[in-house]
Amino acid sequence: MAHKEYTQKERQYVPEYVNKMYPNRVAVFYNMAVGPPPEALRAAHPETSLESFRRWRFWVDAVVILRDRIVLIEGKIRKVVEGLGQLQLYRDLLPQTPELQPYSHLKVEARLVIARPDPRVIELAAKQDVVIDVYRPEWVVEYLKTLGM
Numbered sequence: 001m002a003h004k005e006y007t008q009k010e011r012q013y014v015p016e017y018v019n020k021m022y023p024n025r026v027a028v029f030y031n032m033a034v035g036p037p038p039e040a041l042r043a044a045h046p047e048t049s050l051e052s053f054r055r056w057r058f059w060v061d062a063v064v065i066l067r068d069r070i071v072l073i074e075g076k077i078r079k080v081v082e083g084l085g086q087l088q089l090y091r092d093l094l095p096q097t098p099e100l101q102p103y104s105h106l107k108v109e110a111r112l113v114i115a116r117p118d119p120r121v122i123e124l125a126a127k128q129d130v131v132i133d134v135y136r137p138e139w140v141v142e143y144l145k146t147l148g149m
Contacts, residue, residue, distance in 0.1 A: 009140075009143055014030065014061045014075035014113065015062070016137065017073070017075060021135075022064050022066065025065060026065040026066060027064075028064050029062065029065075031061065032060055032099070033097070034063075034090050034097045035057050035058055038057070041056055058086075058090060060072055060073070060086075061074050068106065069106050070100070070107070070108045071108075072090050072108060074086050074112055075113040076113070076115070077140060077144070078147070080114045080118055081118075081120075083114070084125060084128060084130060087110040088128060091108055110129065111130070111132075112125060112130050112133070113133045114133070114135070115134070115135065116144070
């Protein structure tokens with residue numbers, strides 16, 4: 001499977017999950033950059049051009065704003081273990097994300113949405129305070145079958 005097709009599948013997967021699980025959300029941001037803005041990075045490294053820093057921010061699949069919390073969501077159809085590390089990084093960078101400052105009073109929940117339960121990942125996630133949610137619509141089951149999974 002080409003990387004582009006895999007990326008497109010995950011970009012379909014996460015919004016579908018969010019719409020199903022959080023219909024009464026306050027707001028949602030997809031593929032949101034987290035961490036300090038390029039200007040802040042440039043201030044720390046003035047020898048580097050501002051344009052160079054635009055790629056340095058990290059991108060979380062979804063940020064869902066609820067009345068009582070912020071939910072960081074990383075969705076993985078494949079390569080689920082990568083999502084754990086990404087969520088740790090995104091959670092740490094959240095306070096430096098200017099776009100989310102209006103919601104800084106809310107607690108943060110990290111949630112990894114996966115298509116296949118993996119006991120190893122579930123155990124690691126519990127140790128890292130990451131919620132695992134297995135979301136497996138029929139089209140994902142069919143996609144995984146095409147991959148022999």
